[in-house]
Amino acid sequence: RLDLVGADGVARQRVLPLEQAASAMAEAAAIALVVDAREGLTPLDEHLAAFVRRSGKPIALVLNKVDGPELADALSADFHALGLNLIAVSAEHGFGLAGLEEALCGMLPEDDESVQSTAPAPEAEKGAETGLRLAMLGRPNVGKSSLVNALVGEERMIVSNIPGTTRDSVDVTFEHNGARY
Numbered sequence: 001r002l003d004l005v006g007a008d009g010v011a012r013q014r015v016l017p018l019e020q021a022a023s024a025m026a027e028a029a030a031i032a033l034v035v036d037a038r039e040g041l042t043p044l045d046e047h048l049a050a051f052v053r054r055s056g057k058p059i060a061l062v063l064n065k066v067d068g069p070e071l072a073d074a075l076s077a078d079f080h081a082l083g084l085n086l087i088a089v090s091a092e093h094g095f096g097l098a099g100l101e102e103a104l105c106g107m108l109p110e111d112d113e114s115v116q117s118t119a120p121a122p123e124a125e126k127g128a129e130t131g132l133r134l135a136m137l138g139r140p141n142v143g144k145s146s147l148v149n150a151l152v153g154e155e156r157m158i159v160s161n162i163p164g165t166t167r168d169s170v171d172v173t174f175e176h177n178g179a180r181y
Contacts, residue, residue, distance in 0.1 A: 018051060024135040030058045030107040032100075034138035034147060037063035037071075037088065041078040044139050049082045052137060058107035060100070063088045064143035068095055091146035101151065104134065134181060148172055 025031055031052050035045050052059050061084035066075050072088040079086055087103050089096035136144050145157035152174040174181055 021051070021135070021137050024137065025052065025055045025057065027133045028057060028135035029109060029133060030060070030104060031055060031135045031137060032060045032062050032104065032147075033084070034062045034064050034136060034142045034144045035079065036065050036139075036142040037075040037079070038065045039142075040075075041081065042139075045079075046082065048137065048139060049084060059084055060103050060107060061086050062100060062138075062147065064091055064147055066090055066095060067093055072096075089147070091143050091150040094150065097150055 033048060033052050035041075049059075049061070061079060061082060063072075063076055063079060063086055066072050066088040067090045069088075076086050076088055085103065087096060087100050089100050091097075136148060138144050148157050149155050152172060154174075157172070
């Protein structure tokens with residue numbers, strides 16, 4: 001449960017459906033927690049950071065919607081409190097994507113055997129080489145789909161300003177520099 005205070009000042013408890021996130025984390029070798037840097041650090045971001053830390057896996061805190069290097073320091077200040085490796089990017093403008101790729105590659109184990117999951121592969125991938133599995137997590141409308149599209153270099157995910165457009169977990173397979181992800 002997460003305690004939130006609404007704009008009206010009334011305290012509310014919200015139960016977060018994190019089963020899909022937990023499943024994705026179990027199968028992943030590394031986790032990218034995506035947040036909206038323009039909105040600043042929220043109680044939900046803090047809750048999700050604590051949740052992904054429990055996985056024991058390498059975590060990158062991806063600050064999306066940082067539209068250029070001149071904004072990176074100002075927009076990232078509050079997020080340092082989470083104690084995670086920060087990477088400022090803009091999926092929309094392409095800022096910081098090379099650094100994100102480098103950081104994600106640095107988080108991954110050298111030995112492919114060490115990333116094999118005990119969780120079964122999704123039906124669509126059973127019997128096929130699944131490659132390395134990464135989990136891209138975050139609250140609604142922080143730019144996860146835009147970021148996936150930017151990383152794979154294709155419009156694979158539907159992108160909208162409407163929160164909740166992507167309602168279910170989505171597997172996107174792509175190759176980069178001869179490696180399958």
